[in-house]
Amino acid sequence: MALIVQKYGGTSVGSIERIRNVAKRIVKTYDQGHDVVVVLSAMSGVTDNLITMAHQASKVPDKRELDVLMSTGEQTTIALMAMTLHDMNYPAASLLGFQADILTDNMATKARIMSIGADRIKTLISEKKIVIIAGFQGIDSEGNITTLGRGGSDTSAVAIAAAIKADTCEIYTDVDGVYTTDPRICEKARKLKQISYDEMLEMASLGAKVLQIRSVGFAKKFNVPIHVRSSFNEEEGTMVVGEDSGMEQLVVSGITLDKNEARLTLRKVPDQPGVSSKVFTPLADAGIQVDMIIQNTRSGGETDLTFTVNKSDFEQAKRIAENVVKNIGGEEVMVADDIAKVSVIGVGMKNHAGVAATMFSALASENINIRMISTSEIRISCVIDERYAELAVRVLHKAFNLDKI
Amino acid sequence: MALIVQKYGGTSVGSIERIRNVAKRIVKTYDQGHDVVVVLSAMSGVTDNLITMAHQASKVPDKRELDVLMSTGEQTTIALMAMTLHDMNYPAASLLGFQADILTDNMATKARIMSIGADRIKTLISEKKIVIIAGFQGIDSEGNITTLGRGGSDTSAVAIAAAIKADTCEIYTDVDGVYTTDPRICEKARKLKQISYDEMLEMASLGAKVLQIRSVGFAKKFNVPIHVRSSFNEEEGTMVVGEDSGMEQLVVSGITLDKNEARLTLRKVPDQPGVSSKVFTPLADAGIQVDMIIQNTRSGGETDLTFTVNKSDFEQAKRIAENVVKNIGGEEVMVADDIAKVSVIGVGMKNHAGVAATMFSALASENINIRMISTSEIRISCVIDERYAELAVRVLHKAFNLDKI
Numbered sequence: 001m002a003l004i005v006q007k008y009g010g011t012s013v014g015s016i017e018r019i020r021n022v023a024k025r026i027v028k029t030y031d032q033g034h035d036v037v038v039v040l041s042a043m044s045g046v047t048d049n050l051i052t053m054a055h056q057a058s059k060v061p062d063k064r065e066l067d068v069l070m071s072t073g074e075q076t077t078i079a080l081m082a083m084t085l086h087d088m089n090y091p092a093a094s095l096l097g098f099q100a101d102i103l104t105d106n107m108a109t110k111a112r113i114m115s116i117g118a119d120r121i122k123t124l125i126s127e128k129k130i131v132i133i134a135g136f137q138g139i140d141s142e143g144n145i146t147t148l149g150r151g152g153s154d155t156s157a158v159a160i161a162a163a164i165k166a167d168t169c170e171i172y173t174d175v176d177g178v179y180t181t182d183p184r185i186c187e188k189a190r191k192l193k194q195i196s197y198d199e200m201l202e203m204a205s206l207g208a209k210v211l212q213i214r215s216v217g218f219a220k221k222f223n224v225p226i227h228v229r230s231s232f233n234e235e236e237g238t239m240v241v242g243e244d245s246g247m248e249q250l251v252v253s254g255i256t257l258d259k260n261e262a263r264l265t266l267r268k269v270p271d272q273p274g275v276s277s278k279v280f281t282p283l284a285d286a287g288i289q290v291d292m293i294i295q296n297t298r299s300g301g302e303t304d305l306t307f308t309v310n311k312s313d314f315e316q317a318k319r320i321a322e323n324v325v326k327n328i329g330g331e332e333v334m335v336a337d338d339i340a341k342v343s344v345i346g347v348g349m350k351n352h353a354g355v356a357a358t359m360f361s362a363l364a365s366e367n368i369n370i371r372m373i374s375t376s377e378i379r380i381s382c383v384i385d386e387r388y389a390e391l392a393v394r395v396l397h398k399a400f401n402l403d404k405i
Numbered sequence: 406m407a408l409i410v411q412k413y414g415g416t417s418v419g420s421i422e423r424i425r426n427v428a429k430r431i432v433k434t435y436d437q438g439h440d441v442v443v444v445l446s447a448m449s450g451v452t453d454n455l456i457t458m459a460h461q462a463s464k465v466p467d468k469r470e471l472d473v474l475m476s477t478g479e480q481t482t483i484a485l486m487a488m489t490l491h492d493m494n495y496p497a498a499s500l501l502g503f504q505a506d507i508l509t510d511n512m513a514t515k516a517r518i519m520s521i522g523a524d525r526i527k528t529l530i531s532e533k534k535i536v537i538i539a540g541f542q543g544i545d546s547e548g549n550i551t552t553l554g555r556g557g558s559d560t561s562a563v564a565i566a567a568a569i570k571a572d573t574c575e576i577y578t579d580v581d582g583v584y585t586t587d588p589r590i591c592e593k594a595r596k597l598k599q600i601s602y603d604e605m606l607e608m609a610s611l612g613a614k615v616l617q618i619r620s621v622g623f624a625k626k627f628n629v630p631i632h633v634r635s636s637f638n639e640e641e642g643t644m645v646v647g648e649d650s651g652m653e654q655l656v657v658s659g660i661t662l663d664k665n666e667a668r669l670t671l672r673k674v675p676d677q678p679g680v681s682s683k684v685f686t687p688l689a690d691a692g693i694q695v696d697m698i699i700q701n702t703r704s705g706g707e708t709d710l711t712f713t714v715n716k717s718d719f720e721q722a723k724r725i726a727e728n729v730v731k732n733i734g735g736e737e738v739m740v741a742d743d744i745a746k747v748s749v750i751g752v753g754m755k756n757h758a759g760v761a762a763t764m765f766s767a768l769a770s771e772n773i774n775i776r777m778i779s780t781s782e783i784r785i786s787c788v789i790d791e792r793y794a795e796l797a798v799r800v801l802h803k804a805f806n807l808d809k810i
Contacts, residue, residue: 016461050481056421057485058492065491068499069484072477076455079474080462086470087463094473098503099548120548143504143525 002167003035003125007135007157010044011174012231013077016084022172022231023084026130030090035125037164039135039157040081042073063108067137067147070109071097074134074153082132092130095120097137097145102156104138104146111138111146113155113218116163125164133160151212158215162222169219169226171211176230177238178203178210180402181255186394188403192253193236196243199253202345202379216240243347251348251355252400255393259386261291262314262337263371264307264321269330271303278328279305282320288313292341292374292383306372308383311337339371340389343381344396356380362399368392407572408440408530412540412562415449416579417636418482421489427577427636428489431535435495440530442569444540444562445486447478468513472542472552475514476502479539479558487537497535500525502542502550507561509543509551516543516551518560518623521568530569538565556617563620567627574624574631576616581635582642583608583615585807586660591799593808597658598641601648604658607750607784621645648752656760657751657805660798664791666696667719667742668776669712669726674735676708683733684710687725693718697746697779697788711777713788716742744776745794748786749801761785767804773797 006026013019030036050069054061061069078094085092101117124131135153138146148155154171161169176191178200183189195203197220204213210228219226219240229237269275276295283290293307309317314337321333349355359380363370368391372383384392397403411431418424435441455474459466466474483499490497506522529536540558543551553560559576566574581596583605588594600608602625609618615633624631624645634642674680681700688695698712714722719742726738754760764785768775773796777788789797802808 016458019462053421053481053485054488057424058488060492061488062491065484065487065499068487068501069481072480072484075477075480076458076474079470079477080458082470082473083459083463083466086467087465094470096473096550145501 001033001035003037003164004029005037005039005157005161005164005166005169006172007039007153007170008041008172008231009153009174010041010047012172013040013081014044016080019077019080020084023081023088025172025231026085027088027090030130037121037125037131037133037160037166038081039133039153039160040074040077041135041153043077046073046076064144067108067145070147071134071137071145074136078132078134085130085132090130091128092132093124094132094134095124096134098139098143100133100160102138102159104140104148106140106142106144106146108144108146110149111140113138113148113159116159118163121160121164148214151215154212154215155218158218158222158224158226161224162218166224169224171215171226171228172231173210173228174230174232175210176233176235177228178240178254180253180405181393181397182257185257185390186255186397188394188397190402190405192238192405194239194241195253196347197240198243198378199345199347200240202343202376203254203256211240250346250405251352252344252346252402253348254345255396255400255402256343256345257389257393258341258343259389260311261308261339261341261383262311262317262335263339263383264309264317265334266305266321266325267331267334268298268302269305269325269328271297271301275303275328276305279321279324282324283309283317286316286320288317288320292372292381294372294374308339308341308372338386339383340386340392341381341383342389342392342396343379344400345379346400347378349378349380358399359396362395363392366391366395368395406438406440408442408569409434410442410444410562410566410569410571410574411577412444412558412575413446413577413636414558414579415446415452417577418445418486419449421485424482424485424489428486428493430577430636431490432493432495435535442526442530442536442538442565442571443486444538444558444565445479445482446540446558448482451478451481469549472513472516472550475552476539476542476550479541483537483539490535490537495535496533497537498529499537499539500529501539503544503548505538505565507543507564509545509553511545511547511549511551513549513551515554516545518543518553518564521564523568526565526569553619556620559617559620560623563623563627563629563631566629567623571629574629576620576631576633577636578615578633579635579637580615581638581640582633583645583659585658585810586798586802587662590662590795591660591802593799593802595807595810597643597810599644599646600658601752602645603648603783604750604752605645607748607781608659608661616645655751655807655810656753656757657749657807658753659750660801660805660807661748661750662794662798663746663748664794665716666713666744666746666788667716667722667740668744668788669714669722670739671710671726671730672736672739673703673707674710674730674733676702676706680708680733681710684726684729687729688714688722691721691725693722693725697777697786699777699779713744713746713777741776743791744788745791745797746786746788747794747797747801748784749805750784751805752783754783754785763804764801767800768797771796771800773800
């Protein structure tokens with residue numbers, strides 16, 4: 001008999017009927033003799049409606065009050081779910097963030113969980129109750145309601161699982177697991193049985209929107225096994241676990257694609273100490289996040305400095321860069337927003353030489369030119385021209401044998 | 406400089422635009438240098454929508470969870486109001502029931518306030534903040550969310566006013582005060598400048614739906630002056646105050662009408678000890694509230710026993726009464742549901758003989774037959790045929806000179 005945390009997203013609880021379907025799934029687990037703790041998001045659309053209302057009330061809504069407003073979304077869902085379970089003659093009790101002792105810092109609208117007092121949850125479990133907890137919300141040390149930011153319910157679920165030492169944390173969503181790549185781009189995409197926390201972190205930050213990235217970091221820190229699966233069918237999904245869990249490691253587990261970046265190159269800037277700082281300090285001051293940075297040596301005391309930013313920051317970054325080039329005596333700013341970043345990810349590549357070689361040859365075989373390269377311990381990313389993006393994903397998927405797992 | 410509690414009902418905060426109008430009224434008081442604490446209801450219609458959802462989720466929604474759900478209504482309003490005030494550059498902070506330390510008993514959906522810890526409210530006031538508190542909700546000693554039942558926001562406001570020793574509690578509603586009678590029935594109805602707690606209690610329980618009755622009891626107990634007024638205009642409303650407040654007492658302050666009762670008469674039942682108990686015990690067991698009870702003596706060891714119940718309980722009461730008559734050997738049950746109860750109310754009648762006489766003569770002057778009479782210290786009620794109800798109100802309004810105050 002296990003202690004299981006189940007988290008259901010907004011789509012899964014998007015109507016009274018869907019709430020009842022989820023309730024059936026919950027009691028199925030409960031009837032198998034397991035202890036079940038459920039974490040819920042707001043019904044889909046509700047959070048957006050609340051934000052719209054807030055913006056009708058105030059151009060820049062006060063963040064503390066925004067959290068008071070937003071937290072009603074999850075409050076509604078947990079009450080309806082607990083009622084539904086009672087209606088099905090199962091014992092259930094809802095807990096709001098403050099009732100479940102989910103203590104956060106005081107950063108309204110993007111709070112971080114500091115601690116979870118597991119006592120009340122455990123007491124309810126010992127009474128054989130199904131505990132239904134509001135995701136996304138907590139309370140700060142001064143008793144203010146806080147929310148964790150978009151997707152925060154995943155983090156709530158994993159943090160609660162860690163606090164009560166759950167055997168597993170099931171994240172139910174509208175996809176049925178983590179895929180080797182986006183099935184809309186590559187029809188041979190396969191669902192992974194397992195993936196490591198680190199791979200999942202790379203996948204999430206690169207745009208696979210299955211799990212909220214912060215929740216994966218939490219799961220890694222507390223070694224909480226996550227089971228990502230669909231709330232619309234009974235199939236096994238993907239386990240997100242530690243590398244030391246005895247899983248058979250694929251060299252490469254997934255291919256991701258990010259078309260949201262733009263590239264800026266500062267041509268022929270002086271190759272002197274302090275130049276990089278002159279470029280990136282004003283960008284940071286403007287709140288612009290820089291992803292890849294590459295600097296090539298040129299002859300003659302000059303260098304080319306290239307970096308990528310999110311497309312939404314592109315125009316602003318361009319203005320800042322042009323100013324900097326003028327001030328430090330560079331030649332010009334070259335820009336491109338028709339680029340794509342394709343990445344291969346896998347903990348296995350740590351122990352396997354040749355992953356980079358395989359990647360570059362595969363891209364070359366289709367005459368895809370590589371504009372930039374960056375690597376981490378378990379990831380290699382190439383910036384290419386946007387028009388080759390989907391082709392690159394498919395050719396890499398094949399090259400790393402992901403078509404056949 | 407006064408400490409003022411203002412309570413706005415659901416209609417007054419029924420849209421973002423109306424919330425902004427109320428905000429303007431709040432800051433007007435604040436700008437005069439007063440400390441302002443605001444208690445809000447849910448936006449009109451919201452509570453009903455939540456109840457509908459609850460009944461879709463469960464035929465008999467769990468009461469604890471119903472309170473979790475219902476309390477989101479006021480939570481939404483206070484957040485939007487605080488945002489609106491921030492948007493107008495006024496300092497404001499919202500407080501939920503648990504944050505304002507509104508401790509109640511554990512009777513979900515109809516909890517009673519046990520105590521209010523005024524500290525947090527007072528701290529915010531000392532910071533010159535406008536404090537916006539969710540009405541209708543509290544928390545029990547085990548940390549469960551509770552609600553106070555329909556109209557509970559009035560009670561919240563008065564209880565908060567008592568706890569923080571406010572100078573006055575303004576109840577803003579969609580009527581502009583307490584009238585001598587229903588203006589829809591008697592066009593000469595006048596707005597009262599003042600009314601005593603006891604008169605207001607009689608008025609409220611007899612169907613004048615201006616103030617929630619429990620809030621008036623609270624106000625009387627803690628001697629909180631209530632100012633009932635409209636949120637749609639600037640006029641002075643009606644002060645509800647203690648009798649010792651130096652107010653000039655009218656002999657009769659108001660005429661009320663209740664058409665929601667039905668009458669049952671048990672004819673020729675044995676005039677013996679224990680008979681009344683045999684009649685009213687099964688009614689009480691069925692949860693039927695009995696209002697007036699009258700017993701007339703007949704000759705021959707028999708008596709007629711007449712009582713009134715709410716029309717919604719009429720059929721059930723009739724079945725019970727017929728059973729009882731069969732068991733105790735009475736003759737028959739006579740019923741009438743085309744009756745009306747008209748009452749005159751006034752603390753002044755304690756010191757003035759002849760109020761009953763004036764009432765009976767006035768009714769007689771229009772040939773209105775009185776079917777039953779009951780009295781309290783400050784009220785005389787007559788049951789008459791329903792078809793004379795409005796006429797009776799008008800003739801009494803005139804007889805007690807209420808047309809001219």
